[in-house]
Amino acid sequence: MSSFEFPGEYYEIMRRDFRPLAAETEFLASFVAPGGRVLDLGCGTGTNLRELGARGFSCVGVDQSASFIDYARKAGGPGVAYVHGKAEEFVADAPFDLVYSLFMTLNYLPRQELRPLLERTRKHLSPGGRLVLEFGHLLNFVENYQPHTVAHHRAEGVLITRLARQSVNPHAANWRNEETLLVRGPDGQVAMYDNFFDQSVLTGPEVRELLTETGFTVTAEYGGFRKEPAPGHGRGPLVIVAAPTEEFTA
Template sequence: MMAFEFPGQYYEVIRGTLRDVHAETAYLADWLAKSGKATGGRVLDLGCGTGTTLRALAARGHGGVGVDASAAFIAWATEAGGDGLEYVRADLADLDVAEFATEEPFDLVVCLFATLNMVPPEALVPLLRQVRGRLAPGGHLVLDAAHLLGFVDTYQPSMIAHHQRDGVLLTRMVHTSVNGHTACWRNEETILARDPDGAVSMHENGFDQWVLTAPQIRGALAAAGFRVVAEHGGFRDAPPPPFGKGPLVQVAALDG
């Protein structure tokens, strides 16, 4: 499917209205500090989109590499710049970290905004094993995946959503279909964009997501040589909700 090949400035609007970049950045910077890198750390962002997270961390003195399958998003992120940042276009299911321009290890690896759900289940452990080989001793891996109840609670076959920021108005018309045999959710959407100058454009986007459960992610981490060191109910130092709903952020370190 064609996926996320619409202009990067529109993704910035969508992400900005759905996520709290300041809370996320503070949380990630805290884990960098726990890795001994209050500044000068190196970050690998898997599914970096338009580089929002990396630019925010660069403002705090950290560098790193962003990986995303979208040529449009990688081009936008590269143009946006940021000290010590570089971007690689690659599908996470086929990622080969040996092709990176540097072999320097990373102090923090992140996979946010349900990007992990876009990795086919059979590719998940191989991806995590590659990450393990590039994580510095004392470093951390932060995963922000969408889990089963999140999918079930929010499921709608059709949905219209509006996003507005910096004079841009976006309307997303989304159709979702579910394959119960593969636990795959296919999302097809049409995006109508009105720019500040009144120009209107239309874009198509589609992507697949696989349903994950927290035990599945823990199992994949263990199989790849990680151990879970923390689980939080979002980007704050608070435990996950006891009833199993709501956000779940998992933090892992090298096992042994």
């Protein structure tokens, strides 16, 4: 379960403090030929797609947050279309050359929905296409766990104070994050938003096994978007690139 119904412009500000947009764009673009079709599952406010669309790719983004999709549509961008809905329910009308899911979108799904999502995603891909998955794995959660956190994000006269409470259900391998966002706008007015999300605590072996069972072959793994090797100690980001397995039959 998750809720991201707050103004997209505030998400954009917070995202800048977390994500290397230029590196992400170069990374994603390297897996698709010029003019190719790209699908972002869990596109948020469309940040990645606007960059890829500006490079001439034909892009579709899917997200279940009405607020974020509304922001993305208003932000525009050449060659980009948006669908408000759940990633696991999206039906494509034509194949894509690249499908990706970043920033722990995969973790927001209950475990029982991962297999159907990957099976459907394989059918979205054209022959020779690529799937890119970035997700939070076990040591990310272990090392980053703090019962309470306070963070500040600033940009364009806006101050966002994020108050977060984290709790873990070890028996369900579930991580819940409950946030209150206090936003002071350029006019000095203050608004408050509640935000929460549940995340499944995944492991690398678990995701690799699911990919194999749903008709994918892992072609590369990286420890970030500059294509650095995944570190042996298992900490930090894990980005998996996979291709449809040709001989796979459902």
